[in-house]
Every structure is written in structure tokens, then in C-alpha cells.
Amino acid sequence: MSNTSSSTTDLLAIDVGNTRVKLGLFTSVDGGCVTTALSGDLPIAAPRLPEPAETLASTLDELIAGALHDWLQAIGDVRPRIALASVSRPAEEALAALLSHYDVQRMASETAPITLRVDEPTRIGVDRVMAAVAANRLRHDGRPAIVVDVGTAITVDLIATDGALEGGAILPGPTLAARALAEKTDRLPDIQFGDLGDAPDAVGRSTEPAILAGVFWGAVGAIRELIARQRDRLTDAPQVFLTGGAAPSVARLIGGPDLSVRCVPHLTLAGVALAAGVDR
Numbered sequence: 001m002s003n004t005s006s007s008t009t010d011l012l013a014i015d016v017g018n019t020r021v022k023l024g025l026f027t028s029v030d031g032g033c034v035t036t037a038l039s040g041d042l043p044i045a046a047p048r049l050p051e052p053a054e055t056l057a058s059t060l061d062e063l064i065a066g067a068l069h070d071w072l073q074a075i076g077d078v079r080p081r082i083a084l085a086s087v088s089r090p091a092e093e094a095l096a097a098l099l100s101h102y103d104v105q106r107m108a109s110e111t112a113p114i115t116l117r118v119d120e121p122t123r124i125g126v127d128r129v130m131a132a133v134a135a136n137r138l139r140h141d142g143r144p145a146i147v148v149d150v151g152t153a154i155t156v157d158l159i160a161t162d163g164a165l166e167g168g169a170i171l172p173g174p175t176l177a178a179r180a181l182a183e184k185t186d187r188l189p190d191i192q193f194g195d196l197g198d199a200p201d202a203v204g205r206s207t208e209p210a211i212l213a214g215v216f217w218g219a220v221g222a223i224r225e226l227i228a229r230q231r232d233r234l235t236d237a238p239q240v241f242l243t244g245g246a247a248p249s250v251a252r253l254i255g256g257p258d259l260s261v262r263c264v265p266h267l268t269l270a271g272v273a274l275a276a277g278v279d280r
């Protein structure tokens with residue numbers, strides 16, 4: 001882990017999902033947003049999206065058990081200001097209690113720097129909104145975008161050419177789908193797959209591989225179909241941004257010759273940092 005020098009403009013962005021909490025330390029230098037990555041002695045040029053200098057992805061239990069304390073110490077206990085975006089109310093309260101000595105800004109969907117062209121702006125998940133804020137930085141002017149977040153749930157969201165978040169689709173993620181099968185049936189086991197790994201054979205020759213084939217290719221197929229249907233409403237080809245814990249496993253199966261898909265691991269964290277004004 002690199003040494004990060006303390007600065008009053010350091011921002012700790014936190015994305016609290018239903019499975020894991022993602023933390024990213026964003027450092028600002030001279031009011032501009034740069035990474036601490038160095039090329040020789042010179043900071044590399046500011047990317048269009050802020051990149052966290054340090055990150056941690058952990059379960060809430062691990063954080064409470066000491067991982068948060070250890071990580072804050074390891075990054076130099078810089079006492080950054082904190083921007084917290086959570087889709088889990090219990091996890092949010094538990095984290096806020098752990099961080100009671102810090103200045104914590106709680107992010108909300110309806111106050112984010114993006115137009116929400118949805119029926120109930122206060123209900124749309126703040127993670128979806130933050131990822132869209134970041135996607136608005138990445139997409140080319142005049143091009144629409146589709147943001148796919150493969151986490152506990154999968155979300156596929158459409159951003160119009162004017163930058164407004166139009167809404168999208170929500171479905172169970174692979175791990176959740178497998179767990180639901182185990183819970184709601186008598187004879188299906190709870191398959192453990194921390195890492196989805198390589199694409200499985202679509203013909204599983206016993207129960208576990210059959211479940212794996214179903215949840216994996218079901219997720220890939222659902223994402224592809226949702227992108228295709230959202231794309232049908234557009235005049236210009238969308239740029240697709242993929243994020244979330246399981247995104248790397250499915251990324252190369254989503255795109256094609258006429259569809260560019262970019263995997264952006266810290267999309268939501270970067271959106272939190274942008275919404276909290278890291279480079280303003």
C-alpha cells in the first residue's frame with residue numbers, strides 16, 4: 001500500500017451495497033483531482049474520472065471487526081472528510097456509528113448532480129445515481145450511455161444524451177439468484193462461488209454445474225437483452241459501462257463488434273467523489 005500524504009481536501013468515498021462496502025480514498029492536489037500514481041516524478045495528467053489512491057472492499061462484519069480501523073491506520077489516518085452513499089439502511093447506520101468522529105456527508109439520490117427523469121427520485125438507489133454521475137463524465141458528448149452494475153442485484157440503467165438518468169431494470173445478481181434457488185427449493189444446494197471465474201459450460205452434467213450454468217448465462221443473457229431493448233429506444237449507439245463485483249466475469253461476454261463495453265471497477269465510488277465535489 002502506498003504512502004498517502006495528508007491533505008485537507010482528501011475525500012473518503014464510501015459505497016455501501018447489500019453485500020460489500022467499498023471505500024476509496026480520493027486525494028486532491030492544488031484543487032485539481034489527480035491520482036497519486038506517479039510517472040517518474042511527475043503526477044500523471046488528471047483522468048476524466050477521479051481514481052481512488054487507495055481502495056478497500058469488505059463486508060460490513062469485517063469492517064466492524066477491525067478492518068476499517070486497520071485500513072484507516074494504514075492509509076495514514078488522514079482524517080479525510082467522508083461521503084457515504086448507501087443502499088442498505090442498517091449497514092449505513094452501523095458504519096455511521098463507526099465513523100462518528102469523522103465529518104460524514106450522506107449522499108442522496110435527489111440532490112445528486114444529475115437530472116433524474118424518473119417517477120420517484122427519492123426512491124432510486126443512490127448507487128445507481130452515483131454510477132450515472134460518473135458515467136456522465138466518461139461518455140462522449142451527444143452519446144447516450146447504459147450503466148450495468150453487477151452486484152447483489154444487477155441494474156441496467158439508461159442515460160440519455162442530455163445526461164439525464166431515465167431509469168432502467170433491476171434483477172437478481174448471480175449469487176442472489178443461486179441463493180434464492182437453494183432457499184426456495186428442497187433439493188437444490190447453496191453453491192458457493194466467490195469468483196465466477198471462466199464462463200461455465202451451458203450443459204451442466206450435475207446439479208451444481210447446472211445451477212452455475214443457469215445463473216451465469218442467465219445473467220449474461222438478461223444483461224444483453226436489456227441493453228438491446230434499451231438501445232432500441234435510442235437513435236445513437238450507447239456507450240456501455242460495466243461495474244460491480246461480478247462485472248469482470250461477464251464483461252467480455254456482453255460487448256460485440258457493434259457495441260463497446262468498458263469495465264470500470266470504481267465507477268460508483270468515483271461518482272460519489274464527484275457528487276461530493278472532489279474536483280470542484
Ligand SMILES: Nc1ncnc2c1ncn2[C@@H]1O[C@H](COP(=O)(O)OP(=O)(O)O)[C@@H](O)[C@H]1O
Pocket residue numbers: 016017018019020021150151152153173174175176194195196197243244245246247249
Ligand atoms: N472475486 C469475485 N469474482 C466474481 N464475483 C464476485 C467476486 N467477489 C464478489 N463477487 C460478486 O459480486 C457481488 C458483490 O458485488 P458488489 O458490487 O460488491 O455488490 P453490492 O454493491 O451489492 O454490495 C457478490 O454477490 C458476488 O456475486
Ligand SMILES: CC(C)(COP(=O)(O)O)[C@@H](O)C(=O)NCCC(=O)O
Pocket residue numbers: 016017018019087123124125126127128151152153154155170
Ligand atoms: C437495486 C439495488 C438493490 C442495488 O443494490 P446492490 O446490488 O448494489 O446492493 C439498490 O440500488 C436499491 O436498493 N435501489 C432502490 C430501488 C431503486 O433503485 O429503484
Ligand SMILES: [K+]
Pocket residue numbers: 017127149151244268
Ligand atoms: K452497487
